[in-house]
Structure formats: structure tokens, C-alpha cells
Amino acid sequence: MTMSIFDISGRAMSAQMVRLNATASNMANAGTVTGSAEDAYRARRPIFAAALDEASAARATVDVERVVAMDQAPERRHEPGHPLADADGYVWAAAVDPNAEMVDMMEAARQYQNNVEVLRTARSLMMSTLRMGQ
Amino acid sequence: MNAIDDYLATGTQALALHARRLDLIASNIANAATPGFKARDIDFAAALKSADTGHAMDRSHGAHLSAGTDPEGASAAVSAGYRIPHQTSLDGNTVELGTEQVAFAENAARYEATIGILNGRIQTLMSAIRGE
Numbered sequence: 280m281t282m283s284i285f286d287i288s289g290r291a292m293s294a295q296m297v298r299l300n301a302t303a304s305n306m307a308n309a310g311t312v313t314g315s316a317e318d319a320y321r322a323r324r325p326i327f328a329a330a331l332d333e334a335s336a337a338r339a340t341v342d343v344e345r346v347v348a349m350d351q352a353p354e355r356r357h358e359p360g361h362p363l364a365d366a367d368g369y370v371w372a373a374a375v376d377p378n379a380e381m382v383d384m385m386e387a388a389r390q391y392q393n394n395v396e397v398l399r400t401a402r403s404l405m406m407s408t409l410r411m412g413q
Numbered sequence: 414m415n416a417i418d419d420y421l422a423t424g425t426q427a428l429a430l431h432a433r434r435l436d437l438i439a440s441n442i443a444n445a446a447t448p449g450f451k452a453r454d455i456d457f458a459a460a461l462k463s464a465d466t467g468h469a470m471d472r473s474h475g476a477h478l479s480a481g482t483d484p485e486g487a488s489a490a491v492s493a494g495y496r497i498p499h500q501t502s503l504d505g506n507t508v509e510l511g512t513e514q515v516a517f518a519e520n521a522a523r524y525e526a527t528i529g530i531l532n533g534r535i536q537t538l539m540s541a542i543r544g545e
Contacts, residue, residue: 282436283436284435284436284439287436287439287440287443288442288443290443291442291443291444294446295446298446326448327444327446327447327448328447329444329449329450335436337436337437337440337453338436338437338440339440339444339450340440340443340444341443341444341446341447386446387446390442390445390446390510393442393445393510393514394442394443397438397439397442397443397517400517400521401435401439404435404521404524404525404528407525407528408428408528411528411531411532411535412531412532412535412536412539
């Protein structure tokens with residue numbers, strides 16, 4: 280089956296939605312602290328990959344290949360009074376950069392809107408084609 | 414019947430090409446955030462020209478097979494090229510949203526215009542058929 284413009288933009292919208300969800304999770308966890316570096320939350324990011332149409336290699340939509348945890352070290356803070364602090368009085372704050380997350384959120388939202396606009400235009404063109412000759 | 418086909422052929426081919434270009438630009442916009450994705454597009458003028466040459470073949474004998482214009486085939490034969498970005502990005506993606514949005518809007522307007530032309534021709538044919 281060939282890929283239609285609705286498949287292309289629809290799947291791109293789902294991919295951007297996964298990205299928005301990842302950003303939301305990262306932001307939600309931005310302030311969390313844990314008692315060890317291994318348990319600390321690390322920002323997650325989806326990896327996008329182009330999914331080519333078998334019928335025509337020029338057409339391509341997007342798939343989320345996988346979601347990876349960013350390779351970022353959690354911040355170690357000295358807070359002896361914290362209930363989660365380890366024997367030396369350290370806690371680890373989630374490795375999330377709120378500024379980077381904001382930028383990513385804006386970009387994902389913009390690109391989602393672009394795909395919506397593509398769909399809307401394609402739909403109206405399709406309707407004019409259907410009405411042709413009337 | 415052939416005269417009617419010929420009368421509508423250019424519009425039909427243009428419409429098929431515009432539809433194909435719409436798919437390509439939609440693919441580019443969909444992959445705006447895909448690392449390493451190369452934006453593609455077709456050269457519309459060249460594509461329409463090559464679609465038209467297939468249609469210039471004459472039949473000098475009744476037994477000859479019609480070369481028939483196949484808009485889908487003509488547009489599929491034209492290969493898509495790669496866009497040259499104004500600025501390269503670190504992840505190898507060559508989609509520039511501004512360029513794509515302009516191309517998409519232009520292509521949509523042209524598609525709409527082609528439908529307008531086809532509509533006019535169909536109206537002409539209809540009034541000829543009705544003898545108005």
C-alpha cells in the first residue's frame with residue numbers, strides 16, 4: 280500500500296507527540312532528588328528515524344526508533360538534613376536542563392502545528408478535486 | 414473521445430505532478446526533526462515537459478497502439494532531487510522549514526489553480542455537449 284499524505288503527516292504528528300510527552304516527563308521530574316547517582320532521573324529523548332515508502336523512496340514519514348535516556352550526570356548536592364541523603368550527606372538531583380526542555384517543547388509544538396497545517400491544506404485540496412466539474 | 418482526453422491531458426498531468434510534489438514537501442515537513450534526513454523535491458517545469466513529450470506521439474495507422482498519456486506513470490518516472498540547504502545543520506538534516514512552507518503554499522495554490530483551469534475546460538465541454 281502506498282503512503283498517503285495523511286499517513287505522512289499523521290505519523291509525524293504522533294512522533295512529535297511522543298517528543299512532547301518525553302519533554303513533559305523531563306519537566307515534571309526536573310526537581311526530583313534521589314539517594315544515589317544510579318537512581319537519579321535522566322532526561323529522556325525520542326530518536327526519530329525517517330520511514331521510507333517502499334513504493335516511492337522519495338516519500339517518507341517519521342517513526343520513533345526508541346526513547347533514550349540522555350548521557351548527563353545528575354547533580355550531586357550536599358544536604359545532610361535531607362531524608363534521602365546517603366551516609367556522607369549527599370543527594371543527587373535529576374539530570375534535566377529546564378531551558379533545553381523548554382526549547383525542545385516549543386520546537387515540537389511548532390512542528391506539530393506545521394503537520395496539522397499540511398493536513399488541513401491537503402484535505403481542502405482533496406475536497407476541491409472531488410468537487411471538480413460540478 | 415481522444416479530443417476530450419487531449420483537451421484535459423495537460424491539466425491532469427499537472428494535477429498529478431502537483432499531488433506528488435505535495436507528498437514530497439509533506440515528507441520534508443514531517444521529517445523536520447529527523448537527524449540525517451535529506452529534503453527532496455521535483456523540478457516541476459522539467460517534469461511537466463517530460464510528461465508532455467510522451468503525449469506527442471501520433472498514430473498513423475489504425476492498428477497502432479495508442480501511446481496514451483498516463484499521468485500517474487509520467488509523474489512517477491520523474492525522479493526527485495535533493496534540496497541544497499542555505500545553511501547546513503550539525504545533525505545532517507537539510508530541511509529548512511521556511512523554504513518548505515513557502516514551497517508547500519506555492520504548490521497548494523498551483524494545485525488549486527490547475528483545478529480551476531480543469532473546471533473551466535469541463536464547463537466548456539459541458540456547454541458544447543449540451544449545445545447551449
